Amino acid sequence: MRIPVPEHILPADQLGRVHFVGIGGAGLSAIARIMAARGLPVSGSDDQDTPFLPALRELGVTCHLGYDAAHVGDAETLVVTTAAREDNPEVLEARRRGLRVLPRSAGLAAVMADQRVLAVAGTHGKTTTTGLLTCALLAAGADPSYAVGGVLTSTGRNADAGTDDLFVAEADESDGAFLVYRPHAAVVTNVEADHLDNWGTEEAYHQAFDDFVQTLDRDGFLVCVGDDAGAARLAEAARLDGREVVTVGESDGVDLRILDLVLDGTTSRCRIQRDGEMLGELRLGIPGRHYVLDAAAALAMGLRLGFAFDDLAGGLAGFTGTGRRMELKGEAAGVRVYDSYAHHPVEIAGDLQAARAVAGEGRVVAAFQPHLVSRTRIFGEQMGIALGAADEVVVLDVYVAREDPDPSVSGATVADAVPLAADHVAFVPDQADVPAELVRRARPGDVVITLGAGDITAVGPRVLDLLGER
Known part of the structure; x- marks a missing residue:
């Protein structure tokens, strides 16, 4: 459902009681949590009992299961997920009564009002980078509010209401939400075509990031990963526009340079140099x-804000990840099982490279669930090619999410493009059959990784159960 953004967005404390339609999602649950933590009256509904709801209920938030007009109650404002259908009874009731109806982006903008927003954008890596920046700032003595698209394992939450004026926010470009936030400063990790179901063309997608830069405060700054062609182009354009830009990466000429990178199993380390000066060593547990x-x-953002390298590096070293981003689900029968949100060819390639480092002498057994019909239609072959970095591949059928199924687009398109011998690739359309197929292929010492933005995350625990019975 497309909800227009109002021309003027009221601060959260002027919205009255707020009811969230789709409160169980990562985005809306984060906004609801911050409002509730600030003592504002909130409630919500969702069609499933997601992992985000127990923490909200602990804060006293009423979370209904299922959608019903009666759930709106005495709310004055609705914040609605993009996944809501046009015939959602709660939205229809709000419109009948003339209530304020906001999209997720406006809801987040409302809780960020009057704070210095640090937005994290990019095609890939937003959630991890937002989490890294949050943990680094907390370790450096700041107490920011934050809203992340996944649960920080260090805090067990995807959002918090801090006490200082900083607000760290994951800025999602998929539906144009990141154009609403008016940040003080921003990180752009990379820019590579995605979400073309919304943007239509690659050119329009890149233009959206140009427009995003124009929303930054003129006295703010932009951090870009210079190793990525799309982010590097954005950095150059921003500098030509007179904006302050900090570039990072391994490339020559970046402002904050990574040197002597070593990837060692589940850890990594490097040295950090800024403008020719060696700042110190950075160690990560991911x-x-x-x-x-x-x-x-994240480090570049913290340094530019005036925090000390050692404090920021300590926070980054203590970062243990976010849910569904190379998340270790467990180990059984000598097999480690990871879960990842990767759903774009570049993300698949990156996480399989990481899985290869983790596996060491073992093999990588990957299960991939394509996400969205439109994305699979455009990138299906590239997804299959990226999966070729694994040793064994199981491909599920497409998770259609907010779109309608298309009989001509299926996971078979992806499986057929995997450049491995036929006996090392399987198209298993029924998710219920996938755990047994993965267990059949896995050996002691292997890493099994489930990849996708849909409900494939449920496969890993079942794999561990079956391995335990082996």
Whole structure:
């Protein structure tokens, strides 16, 4: 459902009681949590009991299961997920009564009012980078509010209401939400075409990031990963526009440079140099080069804000990840099982590279669930090619989410493109059959990784159960 953004967004404390339609999602639950923590009256509904709801109920938030007009109660404002259908009874009731109806982006903007917003944007790595920046700032003595698209394992929450004027926010470009926030400063991790179901063309997608930069405060600044062509182009354009830009990466000429990178199993380390001066060593407890780039971007943001390198680096070293981003689900029968939100070819490639480092002498057994019909239609072949970095691949059918199914688009398109021998690739359309197929292929010492933005996250625990019975 597309809800227009109002021209003027009221601060959260002027919205009256707020009811969230889709409160169980990562985005809306974060906004609701911050409002509730500030003592504002909130409630919500969702069609499933998600992992975010117990923490909200502990704060006294009424969370209904199922949608019903009666759940709106005496609310004055509705904040609505983009996944809501046009015939949602709660939205229809709000419109009948003339209540204020806001999209997620406006709801987040309302809780960020009058704070210095630090927005984290990019095609890939937003959630991890937002989490890294939050943990770094907390370790440096700040107490920011934050809203992340996944649960920080260090805090057990995806959002908190801090006491200072900083607000760290994951800025989602998928539906244009990041154009609403008016941040003081921003990180852009990378820019590579995605969400073309919304933007239509690659050119329009890139233009959206140009427009995003224009929303930053003129006295603020932009951090870009210079190793990424799209982010580097954005940085150059921003500098030509007279904006302050800090670039990070391994490339020559960046402002904050990563040197002597070592990837060692589930950890990584490097040295950090700024404008020719060696600042010190950065150690991370998460695997993969792409996560080192995310950490460097968070570090650059913290340094530019005036925090000390050692404090920020200590926070980054203590970062243990976010839910569904190379998340270790457990180990059984000598097999480690990870879960990842990766759903774009670049993300798949990055997490499989990390899984390879974790596996060491073992093999990588990957299960992938394509997400969205439109994305699979456009990127299906590239997804399959990226999956070729694994040793064994199981592909599920498409998780259609907010779109209608298309018989001509299925997971078979992805499976057929995997550049492995036929006996190392399987298309298993029924998710119920996937755990047994993965267990059949896995050996002691292997890493099993489930990939996708849909409900494939449920497969890992079942794999562990079956391995335990082996």
